[in-house]
Amino acid sequence: MGLKERVYSMLIVSSASTFNSTMASMLPESTYSPIRIVSNISAAKRAIAERAYDFVLINSPLPDDAGTQFAIDTCTSKGTVVLLLVRTDIHGAVYEKVAKHGVFTLAKPTAKATLIQALGWMVSARERLRQFEKKTSSIEEKMAEIRIVNRAKWLLISELKMSEPDAHHYIEKQAMDCCVTKKAIAEDIIKTYS
Template sequence: MVFQERTYSVLVVSASAAFDRTVSDLLPRNDFWPVNMVTSCGEARRALLDKEYDIVLINAPLQDDFGMRLAIDVCSTSHAGVLLCVKSALYNDVYSKVTPHGVLTLSKPTSLPMITHSLRVLCALRERLRKLEAKQQSVEERMEEIRLVNRAKWLLIQCLNMTEAQAHRYIEKQSMDTRVSKREVAQDIIKTYGGQTPPGDNPFSSP
């Protein structure tokens, strides 16, 4: 794989030692690390509770279950890319059931180039999901800043008899003068005045 800034953590869920050896050769440490291997759904679920993985490879069937439900659950509860390997006789049926949940399916037996290609698809998928995560986090952080600034404005109005426009300008000026974010200015105002007024209706609070 071409040079990249990050590695991808991988959980391999397989009861086949031969499959594990094959996959291990396709997961070089400079691209995929750490790589952990378990043999059952139960072990996989415990591993997923302890750590978030970028990629989960499931070689069905497993010791305690087929593995289809595990694949669906991982896609539903995490941002990991999931590859489910199944026998060719079961491929069409399994594919139709797991694809709507975002699981990538691979028919066995398969070739090394096909496994490599699937891994690259999963890496691309993980990068797309990573960007969506960052965008979502940015939106959530912005919404939190708005809530903090609105609360700070309300406190300035209540405690210092400012108008809404004056409170807004005060926060902006403090942010520019001290070269800190409006979020930090709002937090300082809340810390200073938050306990000085009885609770009341905040006209800037979210509904």
Template sequence: MVFQERTYSVLIVTASERFTDSIMPLLPMTDYWPVQTASSVAEARRWLADTEFDIVLINTPLPDDFGMHLAIDICTGSGAGVLLLVKNDHYNEIYSKVVRYGVITLSKPTNRQMVAQNLRILCATRERIRQMQAKQATVEEKIKEIRLVNRAKWLLIECLNMTEAEAHRYIEKQAMDLRISRREAAENIIKTYK
């Protein structure tokens, strides 16, 4: 892979050591680190409860469950990209069930190049999800600020009999005069008048 400043954490879920041995050369530490393995759905769920992974590779079937529900749960509950490897006989059936959740499905047997290409797709998808999560966090912060400012306005209206426009100007002026954010000015007003 091309030099990058980010590495991707990987969880390999498989009951086959041979599968792990064949995948590891495709996961150089410069691009993928750390790489963990789980041999069952239960073990994978324990890993996922404690660690956030960027990519999860699931080689089906697994000893305690097929692995399809694990793939769906990961995609719906986290930002991780999932590659589900299924036997060619079951590919169409499984693909039709998991595609709407964002699970990438690959039929077995496959070759190293196909797995490597899908890993790159998962990396690109993970970056896109990261960007969307960052935008969402920014929007949520702005909403919190608006709520705080509105709460401070209503306190000024109740306690100092200001109009809404006067309360708004007061908060803006406090922020400017004290060289603080509107959020900090609102928090100060809330502390004072609550």
């Protein structure tokens, strides 16, 4: 699937109605859906707890918090890309605090063209995260398969008094002969001897 076909969910955390309407007009529904807008950090925390978002855009400050810690927590605990907009006079200090956690920052006021460019950076970062997620899930699947095969080997060792190499060879040979995975053979062995 190409980038043009991707659709990204977005949470906008902002108490500024002008900013919210401007952002909503900049985000085509064909690319950004759903878009949820909340006006404070408390509501943003509830929204994040309810579902995962590809992007979180925080227009700081907010009535209940600056949003800096929320940005860090969201970026480090989820597969979410976060953009934090802060006043120009504090941008440097905020950047120093959040950049090491992967949070993008922009000084405001910000030009519309800069926001559009930042959204492009966020798409790139999300796609990179997506690749890591795929690799992680394939590694986790492989580790699960290894655990199942090892459990089956130990059952063959204890129940049929095979040696470890013989149990391993038996599972491999059965998988080849039956044209199935070692995991499928191991699951059958576990069902039989458990």
